[in-house]
Amino acid sequence: MTMVGFLTAATRSAPLLRGRLFSTIKPQVAAYDLVVIGSGPSATQCALESAKQGKRVAIVDKKTRLGGVCVHTGTIPSKTFREAVLHLSGYRHHGFYGKSYSMKTVTIEDILYRVQRVVSSEEDVVRAQLKAARVDVVPGFARFENEHEISIVRDDNDQKKKNGAVSGSSSNLDSLSRIRADKFLIACGTRPAHNPLIPIDGKVVIDSDQILSRDMHQLPRSLIVLGAGVIGMEYASMVNVVPGHTVTVVDGRPDILSFCDSEIISNLTYEMQSNGARFLLGETVKKVETTDKRVKVFFNSGKVLSADALLYTVGRQAATDGLNLEAVGLSRNHRGLINVNKNYQTDQPHIYAAGDCIGAPALASTSMEQGRLASCHMWNPDEELAATSQLENGNYPYGIYTIPEISMVGQTEQQLTKDCVNYEIGIAKYSELAKGQMMGAMAGGTLKILFDPDTLKVFGVHAIGEGATEIIHIGQVAMAMDCSLTYFRDAVFNYPTLAEAYRVAALNGLGRLSRNTYDH
Incomplete structure (x- = not known):
């Protein structure tokens, strides 16, 4: 199934062993059904799905370590960072012992140990x-050489770090210089965008890749986070709960996470401010000055901030600049993103792209599904699989791993208002739940259901608090099955659980309708 076709006369006659060349002759060119560029969620999912179809598949990755941005600098390390901070700082126990309770002094070594594991x-x-x-x-x-062939350029420094060939690849594969394929998937991911005004040095001015690097010797006691997007807010909230550490969040926009429900974001900012965070919105940077141990930021408004470190998290850039896409007639926008159709095909129908390098939503979860759908279309183009995927109708959840965490599925109040849609809300507070009381300080959460007051159709579900990214899936499935609000009222949930919040919110919403009817 995975027998590689090498395109030299000498290697064609060489013996083969379990799909690998068993020869002293090193191949120069190999042929596959599919070559995947990258090894993140969309890349891996597409490769595995295609292999199940009996296709010859190869993954090409510039790093000797597999997993892509998701595993090494994005989702996995940042969420592990979060769990380590919550555990080491004793934050989850504040409801029982008070805010002065702390398990130990949190060091970057403690956090990185867990992250690296x-x-x-x-x-x-x-x-x-x-x-x-x-x-x-x-x-x-x-690097694309033509529409069906790529060249392979080795990073000698990266290879030396691993002291030889990659585990899982043979020395023959390490020596390949060119690969031909019938189809390609570009899933090369993204990297932090940089700004000439921000002198990133990896010491006192860092980006989101560097905050978890081994070059970081200590967690900054005072931190300026420039950029109030998902990444910036996640790291800001994490550092903010560490005792003795202060955070200032700065953004040129007037709102934080504007795609989320505004009430949920108000709860988040209130919680962060209660722990000492400061927010400066609508501010633009004039210049940044650094010393060995401090950074000073000057704003166009005249404000000046000083801190131990600055974390720059404004935007990301697709890592497509070295692929030579122009050679195969593909273009990139100013962020390096590749345009695709609903089947994840580029302007070259046999070249697909998926994951963060095609833009929003740029989630690990959606990237996996994009990779699967791309593979299905490659080998079964007549099947309309995209129409049945929840990516098509937008019925997929967002998870933002701030402290407290946020999750949502469906529409927000702002969207419904903009679309002139009448709606009602049902709210449940964690403090109303027995499970919430048991959780102590973590009981400050909220679940909100938006629904049609006439048909009781659910428009969206929004949650903030411990376990929000877990319980959101109940709402996701209910919406996918076209369940009305009464489904939550009639459902029997385990007791005590956070899932009960759905029943409490449904009863709250139905109660609002009854009061409105009575008032009229």
């Missing part, structure tokens, strides 16, 4: 999955 485990999982599916792993930078 989890990252290593996740990489092992990815590698094992690819090996089991007999997907070849080729280390190196991919």
